[in-house]
Structures are given as structure tokens and as C-alpha cells.
Amino acid sequence: MFTLSALEFSVEQRIALFVTTLLWYLMILVGNFTLIVVVITDKHLHEPMYVFVCNLCANSIYGTAGFFPKFFVDLFSPPMISYAGCMLQGYVIHSSTCGDFSILALMAYDRYVAICQPLSYHSVMTKQRVSIFVFFSWLIPLTLMFMNTATLLGATLCGSHISRLYCVNWMVFRLACSPLIANVAVSYFNMLFYFGHAIFIVWTYVYMIRTCKLSRDNMGKFIHTCLPHLICLGTFSFTVLLDLLYIRFGSMNISQNLNNFMAIENLLIPPVVNPLVYGLKLTKLRAKIFYFLKIKTKEEKIKPTTG
Template identity: 65%
Template sequence: MENESLAVMFTLSGFNFTNEQRVNLFILTLLWYLMIILANGFLICAIVVDRNLHEPMYIFLCSLCVNALYGTAGFYPKFLMDLLSSSVISYAGCMLQGFVIHSSTCGDFSMLALMAYDRYVAICRPLAYHSVMTRQRVSVFVFLSWFFPLYCMLMNSVTLLGIKLCGSHIGKLYCVNWMVVQLACSPPRANTVVAYVNILLYFGHFVFIFCSYMYLVKTCISSKEDQRKFMQTCLPHLVSLVTFVITVLLDLMYMRFGSKDVSQNLSNFMAVEVLLIPPFVNPLVYGFKLTKVRRKVLSFIHVRRKVAHDSK
């Protein structure tokens, strides 16, 4: 076909702003990104520095925050540059951005599954907790929670390398593999197979998390002590899980079944909500709800105020 080509550059949609709107959006986005970095970075530092927080639950939380910084780094710097220049991206850059954002999203599922398993063992099998969640086993769990998302998304991205495309317009503010597949003159079968395998794998994650929390709720109903544990340690996980699942499902449903008659502003918000809300909400929820983390944060703020007062 004459219009087949190996695309070198892609055009990203949604950047039809006036110069004033671009400047305002740049400032707001930069401030939001800095808050995400500070919130997650502060929680990571608090967990790393305090030996009392070197427990499986907090290690998994630290990994979740690192994953948030990893995923947002795949979007915000490029988005900020696009607001000040032309909204184009190279083929290699598109593949890299899609890989980072997809693997980060899958990584969230893996880590939330680990956190659900950790709470299941802690509440339903408390006497066996330390023998089950050993340091070696926790290290393996964290490694696998990073390995599988990176490997799965690498395989997905590899199947798109070198395919012939019949277009160069990405209908989104950032690159995703599904949009690249939509531009293919003939979608590669290998990508379809890998995509369905990945969907089944992470649907399995979701079923595991759902069943774990259903069992936890059933167990905690009969005991006030277990209810207290659930409210203190499981509620933040549940809030994080619900927020994440809702944003991901809305993004997926809109991307595949959304109407083209929707306003550009709403379309843009639906495209980036999964990169706006969970990365900022998670550290806030865990920081305020988990007692040990809250105490560490408050003690750090108290020390900073005391140092500032003494310096005066």
C-alpha cells in the first residue's frame, strides 16, 4: 500500500490551548508534579531512615511510592515540554513512554496484590506472620512485583517494533501501545496474544486482591480487635485500591469505547487521571492513616520547626 510507512514521529492530540492557557497549565502541572515527588519522596525517606518501619507492610509501601515516581517520570517531563513546544514524539520515545507508563500501572497492581496478601497473613494467620513474611521472602516478592510488569510490558512493546503504520496521530496526551496498534496497517498477531496474556495475568491479580479483602472483611466482622486492625492497616490499602481501579477502568473504557463528541478538556482529563490522582492520593492516605508513618512524619516536622526556632 502506498500510504504504509515506518513512522518516525507521532503527533499527540489535545494540545490546542492558547499561549496563556499553556503557561497557566504548565505552572499548575509543574506544581502538581513537584507535590507528587515530595509526597512520595518524603514517605520513601521516612521508611528508609526509620528502622522501626523496616517491616513487610512498609517495605511494600515504599516500593509502591518508588513505582509512582517511576511512572510519573514517564509522563510529566514530556507533557511539560509539550506545553512549551510542539506536541510531537519520536517512534522510539513513544515506545519508551508507553513502556514506562504501562509497566508502572501493572506494577501498582502487583504491589497492591502483595499488600493484600501481607494484610491477609497478618490478620488471618498472625502467629505464622513472621515465619511466612521473612526478609528473604519479602525481597523475592518485591523483586517479582517489579520483574513481571517490566517483563510483560517489554514483551508487549517488542511486538510493536518495526511494524508498518498507516497513520501518525496519537489521540491522547501521551503514548500508549493500544493507540500504536490502532495505527498499524495490519495489527501484529503476536501483540494481540501478548496483550491477552497480560490482561489475564493482571485480571488474576485483581481477583486475588478482591478475594483477599472479602476474606479479611469476613474474618474481621466477628472480632473487635480484628476490626480495629482492619481500620488501621487495611483501610488505606482499600482506599488506594479503589482509587486506582476506578481511574484505570475509566481510562481504559474511555480509550476503547469513548465518544468522539466529548469535549477536549474532558477527554484530556480522562486520559491523565490515572497519572494525576493515585500518585498523589496514595502517600497522603498512607501517611495520615498508618500510625507509625504518621508519627514519623509529625516527629520530622516537629524537629524541623524546633531547628528553625533555635536558629532564630
């Protein structure tokens, strides 16, 4: 059994924290499920961009399911987790994070084709090709993180305390009595692989900006369709990078409560920001969500009635 970071709160504070995080988790579920249902049920939204958004929301649900239910239990019981449970939790959260990166890279490519190669967009982003892209955006992170987790199985550990609210492969690696060469090799391969994703995303946006500078219409299209992606990408990158830097180089002088918050920020912020930004910024998607929720838009309210 592993012990996780304890929450230094009174019973009343734990109850308040439980209610707050439960409401936040429900907001994550409602927001992401609503967007998924709207995209699936409306054939007019079966376009590559909305398909990718739908998968981004599904990945958020998958990743947060690896943390919140266990966290709710730990609020009112000793924060402990079995070895198998630790491996599973770390696998789910890590693979979800990598899955977000893969899907965001696909969305960057989709916008690149739409803006820089508009005449060939429909011939490039066919339904079959989009299905293949989505399939591999799930398969590759799940496979890479399985390889990473598998290299930790059976390792002899010289400790049992993980100073986080949930299991992280890096923390288990640090408990190993001897160096795990296979895990180091797989981890560096994974980091290089997703660093390649980052370079690809930067390249697509540099190319799009250079293309759009030549046309005011293209710049308007870029701002309208790429701004939501940039907001979500920036939020995701900031929270994940901050967590990675802290887990590797964090200071021991930081309070436990701040440490706990920094550990879960990437599970709190992006899953809420993604459906909120895409649901409100993409006009067609926003109209369908309002229709789904039976909310009249400003345009519908001022539209004159006929007859």
C-alpha cells in the same frame, strides 16, 4: 515522528497550566520521596507493610517521570515524539501501572496473613521472602510490558497521529496497517494475568472480612490497617478502569480538553493519594513523618513536661 493531541489553549492559559501541573508534579515528588526517605532511614519501619508502601511510592515516581517532563515541553512546542520515544514512554507508563497493581496485590496478601494468620506472620513474611516478593513485583510488570512493546516494533503503520497527550500501545496498535497477532496474544495474556490479581485481592478481602466479623478487636485492626489500602486500591482501580473503558469505547463527541484530562487522571490522582493516605492513616508512619519534618503532633503538644 508521531503527533500527539494538541492543547487548545492560549499562551496565557498554557502558562497557567504549566505552573499548575508543575506544582502538582512537585507535590507528587515531595510526598513520595518524603515517605520513601522516612521508611529507609528508620529501622523500626523496616516491616513488610512499610516496605510495600515504599515501593508503591517509588513506582509512582517512576511512572510519572514518563509523562510530566515531556508534557511540560509539549505545552510550548508542537506535541511530537519520535518512534523510539513513543515506545519508551508507553513502556514506562504501562509498566508503572501494572507495577502498582502487583504491589497492591502484595499488600493485600500481607494484610491477609497479618489478620488471618497472626501467629505465623513473622515466619511467613520473612525479610528474604519479602525481598523476593518485591523483586518479582518489579520484574514481572517490566517483563510483560517489554513483551507487549516488543511486538509493536517494526510494524508498518498507516498513520502517525495519537489522540492522547502521551503514547499508548493500544493507539500505536490501531495505526498498524495489518493485524499484529503477536501483540493481541501478549495483550490478552497480560489482561488475564492481572485479572487474576484482581480475583486474588477480592478473595483476600472477603476472607479477611469473614474472619474479622467474629471479633471486635480484629475488626478494629482491619479498619485501621486495611482502610488506607482499600482507599488507594479503589482510587487506582477507578482511574485505570475509567481510562481503559474510555480508550476502548470512548465517544468522539467528548471535547478534546476533557479527553486529555481523562487520559492523564491515572497519572495525577493515585500518585498524590497514595503517600497522603498512608502517611496520615498509619499511626507509626505518620509519627515518623512528623518527626522527620519536625512537626509536633497533638499528643506531643499536650504531653506535660517533667522536672
